[in-house]
Amino acid sequence: MQEPCTLPLDFGGEQAARDLVSGQEPLYSTSLGCAYCADSLEIMRGIPDESVNLVFTSPPYALHFKKEYGNADKADYVEWFLPFAREIKRIIRNDGSFVLNIGGSWNSGHPTRSIYQYKLLIALVEELGFQLAQDCYWYNPAKMPAPAEWVTVRRIRVKDAVEHVWWFSRTEWPKADNRKVLRPYSKDMIRLAKRGVKNTVRPSGYNIKDSFTAIASGGSIPPNVIDDETPSELLKFGNNASNDSYTKRCKEVGVKIHPARFPAMLPEFFINFLTDEGDLVLDPFAGSNTTGKVSEDLGRRWIAVERIETYLEASKFRFGMA
Template sequence: MKQEDTNPQNKINFTAYYSKDYGNVYLGNTLELIKFIPDDSVNLILTSPPFALTRKKEYGNESAEKYIEWFLPFAREFKRVLAPDGSFVLDLGGAYLPGFPVRSIYQYELLVTLCKEVGFYLAQEFYHYNPSRLPTPAEWVTVRRIRVKDSVNVVWWLSKTPHPKANNRKVLKPYSKSMKQLLKRGYKAKLRPSGHDISNKFQKDNQGAIPPNLLELANTESNSAYLRRCKQEGVKPHPARFPSAFAEFFIKFVTDEGDVVLDPFSGSNTTGFVAETLKRRWTSFEINEDYILGSRYRFEDI
């Protein structure tokens, strides 16, 4: 898809930097590019924006003090373009207050603002657990040893109305060995000591277990073809990439084939790559051209 702005007062040329069968990548500022997206037209906004970290990162990030003010213009546009039954999934890392071993609460302040001021609903909170994350911040974890390793990002699943489209049958997990044995030998209905009444419906084979809202997803990007190709071509890769399994979970959970997925801070374009493999129409915005150049290598094996 290649479109040009017909408004002479707008100098932005909405032309794809590169295109694939199901989607397009655009280079530029999201607040300018998103103006070309019609109201109520996106089924899923899935993104991990720059976090509010104590130290500045090369991909650009705001301080915790300024983060909500910075994010609000984006949030209002996200609500405009989101379909009535669409979902907005926001992956946010935590931060410590500068110079102190106590946490910033910017994520929670942002959540309240998104719900109270912008008008989103909190469908459910998730926790993105990466067991292989390095022990940071080093000052408090490995030097003074007064804190433990931070291995979880909070993920806000937000919606425009109280009833976003979703189906957990699409993201069932394989049954555990004990559950398989239980299904095989049967289960006698009884009242547990906790007071839960476990009926005989418990032994029904649903072809998998309903996943929890703790997503344990190790990031294996360090061995990925994307990084190898970036190194071969001398292209700088994005330094903070979420795993493909993270995007896959939410795209399967809340969208169907042919639905529209938007990542407004796409980085190395993991979201677009997964959406392409799952036959969703997708759009990705990225302001750093080096990251877009490297993101092309994700699609070489499709």
Template sequence: MRIEPLPLESTNPVAELVPGRDAYYHTDLGATYLGDSSELLKLVPDDSIDLVVTSPPYALVFKKKYGNVDAEEYTRWFLTFSDEIFRVLKPTGSFVLNIGGCWNKGSPTRSLYQFELLLNLTKKFKLAQEFFWYNPAKLPAPAEWVTVQRIRVKDSVEYVWWLSKTERPKADNRKVLQPYSPDQLRLIENGYRAKKRPSGHNITNGFQKDHGGSIPPNVLQMGNNDSNGDYLKKCSEFGLDPHPARFPSDLPGFFIKFLTDPGDVVLDPFCGSNVTGRTAEDLKRKWLGFELVQDYLDGSKYRFDYINE
């Protein structure tokens, strides 16, 4: 990779948030740090982060190279991180956790580990809202139950918990409005007679006002296929294994836009190939990424046009 140095006067823009540690690399707006995030988080000052958005290793039956904990141990393992996340978040901040489900070993039944984790997290955090990431391109798995015995359907949804320290974290759904449907555009143009719907909802004349787009649902439909992207091409070119569990940039991007403003600080304590950092950089937010596996950080450099090491 060709690394273009930053201007001489440029410094790590978030160095004060991880005192005493050198960044693995940094850009104009953010920095990555190599190490155990349970230790790195302890260095971050209280009430200093606007948004933590992350996708930690899931409690899968089959072990992955990046390391994943058994479902029975998952809650205890993750609470060592979440206590620190709670501490570093600003009172107006949010914690967005993408966590997939898993199957019980040897059984066509689902583990409840992510719900056990949520119940424990809400002893401190508020559950602002639950989201569902729908990926229509997911492969049919587990093969034994879905494609061999044909007694289950493919699992295409993952949970995304939006948690906060207070009941009213910073949020503005006007930043994530979606294009109106053709039907809604017709209503705006032709008008709508105010009336009470059979459901009991009172639909007023304000329903036909053009607000610039429709409020998105809490089901986020996003594919996860970057097979033709520069990241994978560069990893192949330089003999690096790409991170095997990357989420699409649209996922952190939605919450970064929804829950932060330009200049706010976004942290991903399990940053992997640093999709979150790159997305935050594109959206003019400061960012921090922590990662335990050096190879993944080496590959993540290829997401940026320039870095400083």
């Protein structure tokens, strides 16, 4: 079992998270957070300005077919999402961040891609004034080879394996520290450090300095691709998409598993990177509340909002609730 995070007695925890949401009772709460079955626009409108350190979320994608968890049409997606984004920009702190996981989509009946997510990106930056701190990507090799018409039948396209994860902020200087998400050095890097390398200049003009100095930093700086090599403390305790307590319990009691979960390592990376212990994380499209569970495990306060009660009720399993 993972050791629970211990915080100072005056930290506030669940009550502090609850106090930020006026006039609403959570479906359930823990020592650090609250889960609300509600319209996230309504919830966010009740949260004071500059109260949240990180909004991490994955809203329903604009697919060319409808999903049971609800998704806006591509033609209307930007207009649908901007009201949520305005509230997000208002409630995050000046040094806070907004991380958005959004998948791509094919044009219905055609072997070409929609650009709806890029239209959203432009609107968030040019209309709402978000700063694009960095574009990141989630490498997901388990994605299905779809659309079958183009990928597995006619064989004229290859399958998708990445999704966009855009990191936005209110200012150009959001809180961030990549030393908290360093990767272990590769065997080649360790061998090179032991052997030593002379200072040299690559043809590109990049200066390579003594590798002993470089390796003293404690790990390699991670790339902007989140994949199976991304370090994860939580995965050691089974907090992932295939064998976590949520999935096992749903199967045991015959509850439908949320069909669009992301792995714990995705929010874990950004929560570690962009927040400190005790900070507040909000997920306005919580689904099965992976973000809340990861936040709890990492000692962050959290608020989760999901409008479909069945999904949120089942998310209690992540916290060992019946």
